[in-house]
Amino acid sequence: MEQAYGAGKAGGTFDPITFFQQPQTILRIVSWIFSIVIFGCIANEGYVNRPDEVEEYCIFNRNQNACNYAVGMGSLAFLCCAAFMALDVYFPQISSVKDRKKAVLADIGVSAFWSFVWFVGFCFMANQWQVAEPEDNPLKEGGDAARAAITFAFFSIFTWAGQAFLGFQKYKLGASSSLFSQDYTDPSQDPAGAPTAGTEYTEYNPDMEANYDGSGGYQNQDY
Secondary structure, eight states, X not given: OOOBTTBOSTTOOOOHHHHHHSHHHHXXXXXXXXXXXXXXXXXXXXXXXXXXXXXXXXXXXXXXHHHHHHHHHHHHHHHHHHHHHHHHHHGGGOOOHHHHHHHHHHHHHHHHHHHHHHHHHHHHHHHXXXXXOGGGSTTOTTHHHHHHHHHHHHHHHHHHXXXXXXXXXXXXXXXXXXXXXXXXXXXXXXXXXXXXXXOOOOOOOHHHHHTOOSSSSOOOOOO
């Protein structure tokens, strides 16, 4: 089967079972779940206070930036995963190889970016959790949520790196046939390939063949 960047020609039917069995789709879903866990844990249980205080502070050494980072990046990663899953569904319908190439390159760049973001987030949250003062949280509230956010930030480094790797594999695959040249566009999607308006179909007439003796060009026909 002729393919371009991991997908066949445009116009094929969408198979949800095959789609959800693809490694890249699985990694996107896992990354999507991890992002929910990270921002959910911090948003719900990431702010604590001492018994004699009213105002709540970030559980990570009272560093508001650490909590903001986890909630903000988790929310954006959630939206990014959803957007690229939608792109994966639409990808086989893209008729232009150039557009497919742009989509694959965007996938590689964004996935590598998020892998770096979660590496920074893991180091930042782990450091602030390590230096947090026990007296700032004497009841030890939210400890499990903080550890869960740190753990899933660590795992997210590899899920996003895996997506970047799979995207790079698709980029290396490229267009596997001359039929998929860089300027290839599915004829069904190309307005230039459509019949000219007003063109009429001429029915085959057996007399045309009988009146042609092969000695010259087109011969006049007797009606």
